[in-house]
Amino acid sequence: MGRFSFGFLIIFAFLMFSDEFIENGIASSVTYDSKALVIDGQRRILFSGSIHYPRTTPEMWPEIIRKSKEGGLDVIETYVFWNYHEPEKGQYYFEGRFDLVKFVKVVQEAGLYVHLRIGPYACAEWNYGGFPMWLHFIPGIQFRTTNRQFQEAMESFLTKIVNLMKDENLFASQGGPIILAQIENEYGNVEWAYGIGGALYVKWAASTAVALNTSVPWVMCSQEDAPDPIINTCNGFYCDTFTPNSPTKPKIWTEGYTGWFLSFGYAIPYRPVEDLAFSVARFFETGGTFQNYYMYFGGTNFGRTAGGPLIATSYDYDAPLDEYGFLRQPKWNHLRDLHSSIKLCEKYLVNADPTYISFGTNLEGHIYNDSAGCAAFLANIDHTSDANVSFNGDTYFLPAWSVSILPDCKKVIFNTAKVVSQKTIGDSSHEHKVSSQLSLASTSWEWYLEEVGTSNNYSFTAPGLLEQINTTKDASDYLWYSTSINVKEEKEVYVHIKSLGHAALLFVNKELSGLGYGNHDDASFTIDQLITLDQGNNSLEILSMMIGLQNYGPWFDIVPAGIYSVIVDGFMQSVHDISSGVWTYQVGTDGEHLELDKLKQENSPLWASGSKLPTNQTLIWYKTSFTAPKGAGPLALNLASMGKGQAWVNGQSIGRYWPAYLSPATGCTESCDYRGTYDSNKCLKGCGQPAQTLYHIPRSWVNPGQNLLVLHEEIGGDPSKITVVTKTGQEICAQVSELDPPPVGSWKPSADTMSKHVTPSIRLSCEQGWRINSVSFASFGNPKGQCGKFSHGTCNAEGVIPIVQKECLGHESCSVAVSSLKFGDPCPGLTKSLAVEAVCSE
Ligand SMILES: *[C@@H]1O[C@H](CO)[C@@H](O)[C@H](O)[C@H]1NC(C)=O
Ligand SMILES: *[C@@H]1O[C@H](CO)[C@@H](O)[C@H](O)[C@H]1NC(C)=O
Ligand SMILES: *[C@@H]1O[C@H](CO)[C@@H](O)[C@H](O)[C@H]1NC(C)=O
Ligand SMILES: *[C@@H]1O[C@H](CO)[C@@H](O)[C@H](O)[C@H]1NC(C)=O
Numbered sequence: 001m002g003r004f005s006f007g008f009l010i011i012f013a014f015l016m017f018s019d020e021f022i023e024n025g026i027a028s029s030v031t032y033d034s035k036a037l038v039i040d041g042q043r044r045i046l047f048s049g050s051i052h053y054p055r056t057t058p059e060m061w062p063e064i065i066r067k068s069k070e071g072g073l074d075v076i077e078t079y080v081f082w083n084y085h086e087p088e089k090g091q092y093y094f095e096g097r098f099d100l101v102k103f104v105k106v107v108q109e110a111g112l113y114v115h116l117r118i119g120p121y122a123c124a125e126w127n128y129g130g131f132p133m134w135l136h137f138i139p140g141i142q143f144r145t146t147n148r149q150f151q152e153a154m155e156s157f158l159t160k161i162v163n164l165m166k167d168e169n170l171f172a173s174q175g176g177p178i179i180l181a182q183i184e185n186e187y188g189n190v191e192w193a194y195g196i197g198g199a200l201y202v203k204w205a206a207s208t209a210v211a212l213n214t215s216v217p218w219v220m221c222s223q224e225d226a227p228d229p230i231i232n233t234c235n236g237f238y239c240d241t242f243t244p245n246s247p248t249k250p251k252i253w254t255e256g257y258t259g260w261f262l263s264f265g266y267a268i269p270y271r272p273v274e275d276l277a278f279s280v281a282r283f284f285e286t287g288g289t290f291q292n293y294y295m296y297f298g299g300t301n302f303g304r305t306a307g308g309p310l311i312a313t314s315y316d317y318d319a320p321l322d323e324y325g326f327l328r329q330p331k332w333n334h335l336r337d338l339h340s341s342i343k344l345c346e347k348y349l350v351n352a353d354p355t356y357i358s359f360g361t362n363l364e365g366h367i368y369n370d371s372a373g374c375a376a377f378l379a380n381i382d383h384t385s386d387a388n389v390s391f392n393g394d395t396y397f398l399p400a401w402s403v404s405i406l407p408d409c410k411k412v413i414f415n416t417a418k419v420v421s422q423k424t425i426g427d428s429s430h431e432h433k434v435s436s437q438l439s440l441a442s443t444s445w446e447w448y449l450e451e452v453g454t455s456n457n458y459s460f461t462a463p464g465l466l467e468q469i470n471t472t473k474d475a476s477d478y479l480w481y482s483t484s485i486n487v488k489e490e491k492e493v494y495v496h497i498k499s500l501g502h503a504a505l506l507f508v509n510k511e512l513s514g515l516g517y518g519n520h521d522d523a524s525f526t527i528d529q530l531i532t533l534d535q536g537n538n539s540l541e542i543l544s545m546m547i548g549l550q551n552y553g554p555w556f557d558i559v560p561a562g563i564y565s566v567i568v569d570g571f572m573q574s575v576h577d578i579s580s581g582v583w584t585y586q587v588g589t590d591g592e593h594l595e596l597d598k599l600k601q602e603n604s605p606l607w608a609s610g611s612k613l614p615t616n617q618t619l620i621w622y623k624t625s626f627t628a629p630k631g632a633g634p635l636a637l638n639l640a641s642m643g644k645g646q647a648w649v650n651g652q653s654i655g656r657y658w659p660a661y662l663s664p665a666t667g668c669t670e671s672c673d674y675r676g677t678y679d680s681n682k683c684l685k686g687c688g689q690p691a692q693t694l695y696h697i698p699r700s701w702v703n704p705g706q707n708l709l710v711l712h713e714e715i716g717g718d719p720s721k722i723t724v725v726t727k728t729g730q731e732i733c734a735q736v737s738e739l740d741p742p743p744v745g746s747w748k749p750s751a752d753t754m755s756k757h758v759t760p761s762i763r764l765s766c767e768q769g770w771r772i773n774s775v776s777f778a779s780f781g782n783p784k785g786q787c788g789k790f791s792h793g794t795c796n797a798e799g800v801i802p803i804v805q806k807e808c809l810g811h812e813s814c815s816v817a818v819s820s821l822k823f824g825d826p827c828p829g830l831t832k833s834l835a836v837e838a839v840c841s842e
């Protein structure tokens with residue numbers, strides 16, 4: 001072998017093990033030690049994000065994953081949704097949004113790793129925690145404990161999924177992207193309720209997983225007693241104080257909440273990025289090496305996939321990528337900068353043991369210093385007081401509740417509370433100026449008035465009030481409970497109805513007479529109604545409705561629902577409990593049996609039309625068609641004028657809607673203080689409003705011609721006020737001061753004598769191919785106000801707008817240095833900042 005080829009081999013070997021090669025999402029061996037996951041012999045710092053494949057469309061997967069990678073993620077995490085993969089025992093489904101293999105391969109193609117949380121319990125605010133309904137009807141079964149029937153079914157599904165992945169060579173040892181797997185899920189939170197059976201189940205689940213021989217490590221989240229070699233991991237808003245149950249295991253955070261889920265009837269939770277970044281920085285500061293955002297992209301609960309009770313259709317989660325796949329700014333950008341900053345410290349974090357330094361009350365530092373170099377995290381964990389700390393010969397200003405990152409123990413590259421990223425004006429929702437609204441007022445609507453009560457075709461009778469889930473088997477949200485009351489003369493009586501959940505309509509002689517509903521925290525409710533009975537026979541019919549099956553808590557799988565007590569007060573001069581009488585039942589509504597949501601019924605003669613569109617009408621189906629607004633982006637249906645129901649576009653369910661259910665009027669904070677410990681009730685918006693008015697229609701579900709829209713309205717609404725919305729651009733803004741750190745990407749160690757002083761800059765960028773088409777505000781000096789409402793201060797450089805325009809107009813993105821060298825110095829001695837507002841459009 002000649003010299004040349006020998007050298008070539010060395011270069012080849014170098015490429016094989018250089019970072020660039022590793023970041024390709026290809027690995028062959030994955031192990032762990034006390035510090036980190038070890039991939040092909042190297043300890044790694046890994047950022048991960050949850051993306052649930054059925055919560056968006058396969059057409060969107062590559063785009064969402066690309067944006068995740070750009071945001072600095074290394075790993076995509078997902079649950080596996082058993083109830084959709086095995087809808088009937090032994091019958092499997094892996095198509096469309098449920099094509100798990102394709103999803104894993106899309107992640108692989110993007111060069112990212114996968115953490116597969118097989119469970120099979122999924123939680124995730126997903127219907128029935130991801131368990132198939134048929135499981136419930138296996139005689140003698142008990143879920144999630146030592147129970148032969150359950151364990152057999154669970155093992156069989158686990159094996160199915162593992163073999164599916166193996167057959168496609170998707171585990172790391174096979175050259176695939178899966179580096180980590182999960183068995184069970186947050187069982188430690190409920191284990192107490194299962195007694196000795198629970199403890200034995202944990203051991204069984206662990207050994208069953210290991211025996212599947214995936215060659216990648218398994219985790220159990222929120223499971224202190226996870227047996228070796230399973231890694232117990234942390235779920236929570238903060239995980240810096242977490243330690244695994246053995247010194248041989250690394251500190252892993254499987255669910256760091258980027259926000260919180262939304263329920264009908266509740267205000268919208270959000271989590272300020274300063275606090276989220278703080279929690280992540282604290283985790284890595286204190287020895288963590290793998291962190292996952294739950295959710296990085298939340299998406300949409302299409303169809304009846306939402307868990308319960310009363311989980312909303314939007315699963316936006318205030319995630320860095322919003323429900324529609326747009327970047328949520330400044331969250332996405334700020335976290336990306338955080339990830340880059342921590343990655344600059346990677347080799348010290350995985351090798352050195354941190355030295356803890358106290359700088360005073362609530363002021364601490366962790367220094368990772370070894371022969372290779374030094375990285376430091378300086379933290380102020382006080383809720384209110386800013387501070388200066390002296391470290392390594394310098395003084396550092398630390399705002400309250402913030403962490404500064406110094407990749408060379410000298411220069412601060414990032415502070416979690418200092419947001420210099422671009423923001424989106426308004427919300428990242430569709431409700432702002434740069435959107436197009438298509439009104440459906442003048443389109444021709446048709447409708448179908450649904451039969452009230454049971455019909456002979458589908459009804460059956462039974463003594464007493466039946467439990468709803470056992471009766472419907474979740475084939476429908478609806479169960480009719482019907483009976484009749486015979487009185488000798490007209491009279492007024494009180495009806496008292498008690499329900500375990502989730503909502504119900506009362507009809508007396510086919511007229512709507514009452515409405516009741518619970519909420520996410522307590523699904524039970526009562527209807528107490530004064531009604532008038534006619535002489536003779538009166539029908540009393542209750543439409544009981546479910547809004548997602550329970551998905552969380554001990555024994556959640558046997559939480560019942562439906563009507564359990566009906567008492568008539570004043571009937572036959574006494575209080576009469578008619579609960580145990582004979583009732584007539586019907587699973588599903590009339591319109592469901594007619595399959596009015598399906599494309600095949602589009603031209604059915606069942607649909608009525610006329611000059612007067614019925615509005616404010618209970619139990620009605622509406623149908624129209626619309627031409628989708630032009631563009632490539634996602635669409636939304638504004639259903640603010642509707643009551644409660646479900647909507648379909650071209651036969652695809654876009655989910656349940658319930659804008660008539662307003663959230664409590666109080667408890668919201670428009671500008672939530674990020675400082676101090678966060679919880680899911682701390683930062684809420686939209687008080688006194690519907691939880692959700694916009695409903696996502698994926699672009700791939702519409703075609704260029706006419707699109708069929710069908711609505712099943714239960715309580716009354718006005719479909720003529722519905723609009724189809726799409727974004728036509730974005731309004732963006734940013735403000736950066738002369739003293740802010742320069743962009744993370746331009747960072748050089750201070751020891752590097754070649755490094756010049758790098759000025760901070762404003763970075764603006766548009767999505768979806770839009771370009772910056774106007775600069776509506778620009779000021780260098782001391783501009784006042786907040787993004788979207790900037791105004792000039794007392795100090796103002798002249799001619800700023802033309803300079804910004806020159807660098808930005810017509811570009812998808814631009815970067816403008818924040819410096820007097822560029823704009824001149826209008827007020828020497830004062831710290832100046834540059835504020836810009838711009839519009840992206842076609
Ligand atoms: C586990 O995998 C290894 C190599 O991948 C193989 O040699 C072994 O037979 C497998 N064991 C089982 C039980 O499948
Ligand atoms: C890092 O370690 C070196 C060698 O022990 C020491 O000289 C230096 O002061 C340390 N740096 C910090 C910031 O602690
Ligand atoms: C930190 O130091 C700066 C500069 O000396 C000073 O202006 C500021 O007031 C100090 N802040 C605190 C909280 O001590
Ligand atoms: C009930 O069944 C009959 C006979 O199959 C059918 O003609 C009728 O349309 C059905 N009614 C409903 C409400 O489905």
Ligand SMILES: *[C@@H]1O[C@H](CO)[C@@H](O)[C@H](O)[C@H]1NC(C)=O
Nearest residue numbers: 136137138139466467470560
């Ligand atoms: C529902 O059905 C299951 C299985 O048949 C049974 O064990 C359970 O007791 C029933 N629950 C209720 C509330 O009727």
Ligand SMILES: *[C@@H]1O[C@H](CO)[C@@H](O)[C@H](O)[C@H]1NC(C)=O
Nearest residue numbers: 483484485486536537538539
């Ligand atoms: C009252 O109506 C119900 C349901 O239609 C029927 O089953 C029942 O026989 C009727 N009773 C009388 C007394 O007419």
Ligand SMILES: *[C@@H]1O[C@H](CO)[C@@H](O)[C@H](O)[C@H]1NC(C)=O
Nearest residue numbers: 512615616617618715716717
């Ligand atoms: C809708 O109908 C209900 C009762 O049928 C009535 O109380 C309510 O005022 C109506 N609302 C509108 C907006 O017409």
